Amino acid sequence: MGECVRKEPCPCGDSSDALQIYEDESGFCFKCDSYFSEEELSGQASPDKSKGGSAASTITPIQGDYIFLEARGIQADTCRKYGYRVGFYEGQPAQICDVKDLNGNLIGQKIRLKGKDFRTLGKGVVESLIGAHLFSGGKKIIITEGEIDMLTLSQVQGNKYPVVSLPNGVKSVKKAIGNNLQYLANFEEVVLCFDMDEPGREAVAEAALMLMDHNVRVMNLPEKDPNEMLKKGLVQELVRAVWNAEPYRPDGLVTLDSLVEEVIKPVEIGLDWFLPTLTKHTYGRRPGEVYFFGAGTGMGKTDLFTQQMAFDVETLNKPVGVFYLEMGTVEAARRIAGKVAKKTFHIPDTGWTQEELVETIRQPSLKNRVTLFDSFGVTEWDSIKQHIIYLASQGVKLFYIDHLTALATGSEKSEKEELERVTADMAMLAKRYGLILHVISHLTTPEHGSHEEGARVTIRQFKGSRAIGFWAHFMFGLERNQQAADEEERQTTTFRILKDRYTGRAAGVTIKLGYDFETGLLYEQETFTEPSTSTEEEEPRYAF
Ligand SMILES: Nc1ncnc2c1ncn2[C@@H]1O[C@H](COP(=O)(O)OP(=O)(O)OP(=O)(O)O)[C@@H](O)[C@H]1O
Numbered sequence: 001m002g003e004c005v006r007k008e009p010c011p012c013g014d015s016s017d018a019l020q021i022y023e024d025e026s027g028f029c030f031k032c033d034s035y036f037s038e039e040e041l042s043g044q045a046s047p048d049k050s051k052g053g054s055a056a057s058t059i060t061p062i063q064g065d066y067i068f069l070e071a072r073g074i075q076a077d078t079c080r081k082y083g084y085r086v087g088f089y090e091g092q093p094a095q096i097c098d099v100k101d102l103n104g105n106l107i108g109q110k111i112r113l114k115g116k117d118f119r120t121l122g123k124g125v126v127e128s129l130i131g132a133h134l135f136s137g138g139k140k141i142i143i144t145e146g147e148i149d150m151l152t153l154s155q156v157q158g159n160k161y162p163v164v165s166l167p168n169g170v171k172s173v174k175k176a177i178g179n180n181l182q183y184l185a186n187f188e189e190v191v192l193c194f195d196m197d198e199p200g201r202e203a204v205a206e207a208a209l210m211l212m213d214h215n216v217r218v219m220n221l222p223e224k225d226p227n228e229m230l231k232k233g234l235v236q237e238l239v240r241a242v243w244n245a246e247p248y249r250p251d252g253l254v255t256l257d258s259l260v261e262e263v264i265k266p267v268e269i270g271l272d273w274f275l276p277t278l279t280k281h282t283y284g285r286r287p288g289e290v291y292f293f294g295a296g297t298g299m300g301k302t303d304l305f306t307q308q309m310a311f312d313v314e315t316l317n318k319p320v321g322v323f324y325l326e327m328g329t330v331e332a333a334r335r336i337a338g339k340v341a342k343k344t345f346h347i348p349d350t351g352w353t354q355e356e357l358v359e360t361i362r363q364p365s366l367k368n369r370v371t372l373f374d375s376f377g378v379t380e381w382d383s384i385k386q387h388i389i390y391l392a393s394q395g396v397k398l399f400y401i402d403h404l405t406a407l408a409t410g411s412e413k414s415e416k417e418e419l420e421r422v423t424a425d426m427a428m429l430a431k432r433y434g435l436i437l438h439v440i441s442h443l444t445t446p447e448h449g450s451h452e453e454g455a456r457v458t459i460r461q462f463k464g465s466r467a468i469g470f471w472a473h474f475m476f477g478l479e480r481n482q483q484a485a486d487e488e489e490r491q492t493t494t495f496r497i498l499k500d501r502y503t504g505r506a507a508g509v510t511i512k513l514g515y516d517f518e519t520g521l522l523y524e525q526e527t528f529t530e531p532s533t534s535t536e537e538e539e540p541r542y543a544f
Contacts, residue, residue, distance in 0.1 A: 010105075059122045062089050062096045062109055069095075072148055073230045078155040082131050084147060089113065097147045099125045099167060100133040102183060110147060110167065118168070125167050127179040135162035137186030142219075142242065143177070144226065145169055145194040145203070152226040153193065156235050157242065162187065170194060170203035177207050184214055191245045193219040193226060201251075208248040217245035271318070271398075271436070274311035275513075275524055281497060281506035282474060287397065287434035290427050290471060292404070294441045294462045295478035296451025300493055300515070300522070301440045302327065303335075304478065305400050307522055308438065310339035312398050313369040321391045321399045322372045325379050325406040329372040336370060337361045342519035351518070371396065381407045381422045385429060392433045401426075403440040405463050419464025427471035441468060454481030459498050474506075475499035491515040493522070 007017035008027070021027045064087025066080040079085065083098030095112040099122060108122015110130065120126065131150055135141060141162040144150045150165035157163070166172050177184070184190050192207055194200035208216050219241050223229045229238045256263075270284025285291070295301045302324065309320045313336075324332045331346055334357075338345035341360040343352035360366065373387055384407065388399055401407075408418040430437050441462045449455035457477025462468050468475065475498040484490045493513040500506035512525040 059106070059108055061098070061106060062094070062111065062121070063087055064094070064096050069151075072152070072227055074148070074151045075155060078151050078159055081134070081154070081159055082147070082151060084151060089119065097130060099128055099130050101128065102133055104133045112147075120168065126172050127175050128167050129164040129176055129180050129183070130167055131162075131164040132180065132183060135164070135187075138162055139187065140189040140191055140217075141184065141187040142191040142193050143207070145200060146225075149193065149226040152230045153238070153242070156226075156230065156238050166194075170199045173203045173207050174210070177210050181210065181214075184211065187214075189215045189217055191217045191219060191242065192248070193221075193242075193245075195225045196221050197224065204248070205250065208250075216248040218248050219245045271316060272311075274308050274315075275495070275511060277511045277524055277526075278495070278497075281509050282500065283502060285436050286473075286502075287436060288431045289473035290430050290437040290439060291474045291476065292439050292441050292462065292468050292472045293476045293478065294443050294457055294498075295480075296443060296455075296457075298452065298482060299478045299480055301478060302402050303520075304495075304522060305402060305438060305440065306332075306335045307339045309370070309398070309400055310336055314340050314365055317365070317369070318398055319369040319371070319396045321388060321396045322370060323375075323384055323387075323399065323401045324372070325375050325402060327402070329374050332372055333361065333370070337366060338520055340366060342521060344517075344520040347520075350520075379406045379409060381418075381425065385425065388429065388435070389433065392435055397433075397435050399435060399437050401437065401439045403442060404468075405442040408464070416464065420467035423464055423467040423471050451479070452482050454479055454484070457496060457498065469499065472499055473501045488514075491517075492525070 006021050008019045008021055009017065010019040010027075019027045062085075064085025066076045066084070067086050068074070068076050069079065069086070074084075083100070085096045087094055087096055089096065089111045092113050097110040097112075098106055099108045099110060101107050101124065106122075107128065108120060108125035110125065111119040111121065113119065129143065130147055131154075138161075141164060142150075142153055144153060144163065144165045146169060147165045150163050154161070154163040166176050168176075190211055192204050194203045194207075204218055208218070221229060221241055222237065223232065223234065226238055229235070229241075268286075270282070270286040270289075272279045272284055273282070293301055293304070309322060312318045312320050322332060322336075334345040337357065337360040338352075340363070341352070341356055343356060343360075344350045345352055345357050345360075371391060373384065378384070384401070391399075404419065404422065405415075407422050408415045413421070426437055426439065429435065441464065443451060443457065443461040444463060445451075446455045446458075446461055451457065451461075457479055459465055459469050459475055462475070477496040477498050479494040479496060480492065481489060491514060493515070495511040495513050497506045497509045513522045514525045515522055
């Protein structure tokens with residue numbers, strides 16, 4: 001570089017002799033803080049920013065007029081303040097916004113053509129914050145996603161307070177904010193006001209991470225963006241949103257304070273089981289929970305499931321999704337109808353008539369509320385999960401899956417690994433969509449005796465017990481001695497609560513169930529009866 005040999009006007013457009021030319025014909029401008037090589041000054045190359053300073057542009061600015069942007073509700077004065085004009089670009093009507101560096105030198109322009117077609121003139125634009133040259137520091141600065149929102153927020157505050165825009169929407173957040181961290185440190189608060197959509201929220205998280213050393217606040221709007229609010233006349237609400245901007249907090253963290261309203265509501269009782277004693281001990285079934293049932297073979301797991309879903313559709317009026325992976329849909333439908341009609345429609349010659357079957361199966365409560373999965377041999381969890389998500393989108397919240405063990409076959413992973421994956425995924429699915437999943441699991445052989453002859457069911461006998469034990473909200477076991485000499489004993493099932501995550505109190509509770517061959521129904525042998533509550537208000541239930 002060497003000595004300054006003369007002074008000249010800078011290409012940044014400053015007319016004074018701010019550009020010092022050195023012996024090697026390179027130069028430095030004290031106005032725009034830019035270094036220019038000899039080639040740049042002789043017009044052969046663009047400025048080298050690595051040597052410090054910003055890249056003053058040599059673009060030929062597009063001209064235009066400052067007018068009232070009627071469709072947006074933006075006044076001409078606001079446009080003038082930010083250099084936002086209406087003119088023509090390449091023969092098309094265009095909105096043109098000047099982009100200046102912090103010294104006020106024009107470095108480029110943003111052009112908005114019809115149909116959200118944006119053009120950028122000038123290289124440094126993507127690293128700048130539009131409008132930043134207007135504000136050197138202060139209490140707070142708002143950063144918007146685009147120029148129109150910037151103009152909107154400035155205008156609703158009387159064009160008195162700092163508002164700047166990302167140069168190229170949310171995709172420019174990294175460069176524009178990363179390049180202006182020092183500038184933003186001149187403000188006590190940085191308020192982010194990006195669009196209220198997924199990309200906007202992601203950009204907030206990205207910006208907040210870069211602005212960790214700054215005091216970051218985030219605006220929340222009832223509409224998609226500030227200009228939408230201005231167009232709807234929600235000016236006061238918009239100004240209020242500026243003042244109500246909240247400190248940035250990553251998703252997933254909530255203060256107790258923000259939960260107070262929810263917490264003080266009465267605790268809700270879940271959906272009833274068909275077994276009153278079970279409802280009493282579990283406080284019902286809650287959205288987001290997964291229940292696992294284990295028993296030996298032929299013990300009545302599917303039967304119990306079928307009775308529960310018949311209760312759901314008939315008594316609770318709730319739709320159900322049925323995933324019986326080892327039973328045909330026709331047989332499953334007959335069994336569900338049987339539970340509703342108290343007839344064993346799946347067994348011939350048990351005293352039911354064809355008319356009864358037809359009448360039952362055509363009941364609106366049944367035909368409209370039961371959706372069965374026709375597996376065609378498909379037992380992959382990922383496919384079944386998609387069907388569950390689809391049904392959830394149609395309003396089905398109660399699902400019955402018989403059985404988990406079938407879902408773990410056919411995977412490249414070991415059965416244990418696959419069971420762990422599927423079980424964890426089920427729990428996430430239930431939580432995410434607020435579903436209730438009832439899942440049957442097979443058992444390993446007990447150390448002593450046999451399940452089919454009444455051996456006790458324990459948690460560790462469930463196939464995939466580690467994962468099930470971890471993710472299940474409740475685990476239940478069914479025990480019955482199918483070989484007992486006494487007929488009543490053969491039919492009596494001990495329903496055992498093995499795990500209770502909700503209160504911990506029900507674990508160890510057993511309920512004796514009898515089985516009526518005529519109706520094909522399970523029933524509690526000693527039903528728990530609630531003391532009379534006729535004078536009390538009804539307990540709140542999950543709106544489900
Ligand atoms: N307590 C009971 N007493 C007598 N029979 C019962 C009892 N519970 C269910 N059953 C009958 O036993 C048969 C087998 O029941 P279910 O298919 O429900 O058993 P499961 O445990 O699901 O069998 P699997 O291990 O084969 O899946 C059914 O016909 C059912 O109606």
